[in-house]
Amino acid sequence: MDDRAVLPVLPVHPVPADLERRPDPYPWLNHLRTEGPVQRIRLRDGSDAWMVTRHSDVLAAAGDPRLSSDPRRLTAQPGRSTRIAGGNALPSMLTTDAPDHTRLRRLVSRAFTARRVETLRPRVRDLARELLDPIVPRGHADLVAEFAFPLPVAVICELLGVPFADRAYFSRQSSDLLRPPVDAAAIALADAARGRLRDYLADLVASKRTGRADDLLSDLVAAGEEQRLTDEELISMALLLLVAGHETTVNLIGTGVWLLLQRPAHLEALRTDPQLLPSAVEEFLRFDGPVMTGVARYTTTDVEIGGITIAADQIVILSTGAANRDPQRFERPDEVRFDRADNPHVAFGHGPHFCLGAALARVEAVEGIGAVLRRLPGLTAATAPDSLRWRPSVLRGLQELPVTFDPRSAR
Template identity: 55%
Template sequence: MTQTVTHSVPDDLERRPDPYPWLEELRAAGPVRRLRIRGDFDAWIVTRYDDVRRALTDPRLSSDQRHAADVYAANPLFRRKTDKPTSMLLAEAPDHGRLRGAVSRAFTARRVELLRPRIQEIADGLIDAFAARGTADLVGEYAFPLPIEVICELLGVPADDHDRFRDLSAKVVTPARDPAGMGAIVLAFEQLKAYVRELVARKYVERGNDLLSELVEAGEAGVLSDEEIAASGVLLLVGGHETTANLIGTSIRLLLRHPEHLAAVRADPAVLPRAIEEYMRIDGPNVLGVYRHTTEDVTIGGVTIPRGQIVVLSISAANHDPDRFERPGLVDLDRPDNAHLSFGHGMHYCLGAPLARLEGDLAIATILRRLPDLRLVVAPDELVWRPAVLRGLESLPIQFSATTD
């Protein structure tokens, strides 16, 4: 089956109050569609749950951009990449297993659970800073700084550099709409990599009780190169807070929008983890999807995608597929078998998912406990979403009874 490009990703997709009708139209049009993605690249988008889930484990769909180098190189904004990927996000077997294995020790269930007291301390400290005011921006003052502090401490980033890192990270995830925008992203990414390289060099001289120091030990043992250590650091710094910050902000928004959910969580705190899973399904941070690249011709849903093509596996479209989730547009805290794909699937499943879930649970539970009469300052439809490739609120202005406790 052949197709022409008939769809384009809207520039404001992640900023729309409800971006999901656009994905529903794509899914209704067919299981695989041709799509013009940002940066003026032609791609294929997969939108149905079963197809997306299978494709996430299909070895013919590679994360390595080199398999679609000709497509990327046709755009002057893209710099042709010929080197082997140094980040586990883009690497494939066997390099992926080696890179992931070196990092995974920091994210075991036991080690993540040991972070609980410190995460709780950070959450309480952030609330202490605004509790006496009676107003706050729960995104800027809480949802973002909490996971930034956690991941920076985990990696061994000095406290004085946290704000610098947050600024660079925000620039890296801003969509490029023109050459100037792409230039800003490239500059921010290079500055972030340069900073992490400097940090890694310091860890060789002075070790700490942190993940970068452990990766440096792996480097000395010949398991990782210095470039792989730096690439892992950049990936963990950006990925370790963007998703979690959006999870916290979006979950609090949905709780305030659904008073019955708020009442259920207050009555039984054990409901909160289920609520977070449902909120991740209904309005997760990755709206468009993850990119893969065909290493050979691949047939999905009766559509053959040629070798050397960009394929977008739409996580959010899959999470809203009515063939997998009954009444997918309904926020249902009792939804059975909520196997959403917001953290991915297969060997690229999000390594930090347990930490993100713990941070989300503690952050939201602490807000509800300490600010019991929490309420929005603006109408829900007046909230503004960030201009980023990961969906999240720009701010979440709230009011509550001021306290000095």
């Protein structure tokens, strides 16, 4: 007699094409979690996958070695996107497992320790002041284009040794690279952007070989010459640091200010007591963080998650957005609360792939949002919530944030 468990037949939930651009995408994620901790989904490129929605399961899965971060582990199957299966995967920290992941992460981890990042705080504060100086007398601004974007871009450019003058070019390419794969045109656009960025960084790496500087990219070039990095790994590492080093923080700052504009009492609380800013940033990350849909993993063997056995060779999405709104872990999860003494959100991931730039993102968000609140009195949104544009990206963030304020008392 066959005593194997009979697994339930679960419905397939297609991921909405506009999920990240919805004013409130969380009802969809909350519905999936209510249906069960693990659900079948269809990704926007047509691939079938599983989504893990409960906080405790996301934590456990993020540290489970049976779930690989390398899409090349997947066997090519009829109907499965070669893009998902690793046809265009880059050998970076995001898409490798130990020991390669450990080796690559070790090469840059010293630049992103909390202590090292703390030494950057005065420079971040200066950059925030320089960006706001021309805005203050006007009484109006687009805080995404004029502040939330250039602040982290300037920081990562200085850290890596990338010319700040090229920011518009690599911003366009990284935006195209991160477009959701909703159709063949979007996939082609992303692949073309990836190629252009790799060419740009290959040229920059070549220039660092002939003229070293005191920056992280020069350090990585030196490491490559010691044969710890292949050329492909070096360029892929630079690409990851450049794109991830500014895209998520742009969104964190923009969304954080937007959340405050919708909650005047919260905004005034931060103005009255700036010491609340670090806990406020943690709450912004939990409530509506940039990596909202989740991160991908790939099963190397049968794995049981949340009472469901997922077979080998499957895509698993660990939904950070659903986990961060899990009522079993967070009291009143759909409210923004700065008094959460216990806020173990997974906006930066968990386990071996915990975000290397978490400390830097926190410093930039605290200093950036703090500067906006301090220098722009009477800050008010200049557009209605339902007309605000969100970015067409796999990351969650605002395309724009038009605001007005009182220039007479601004400083």
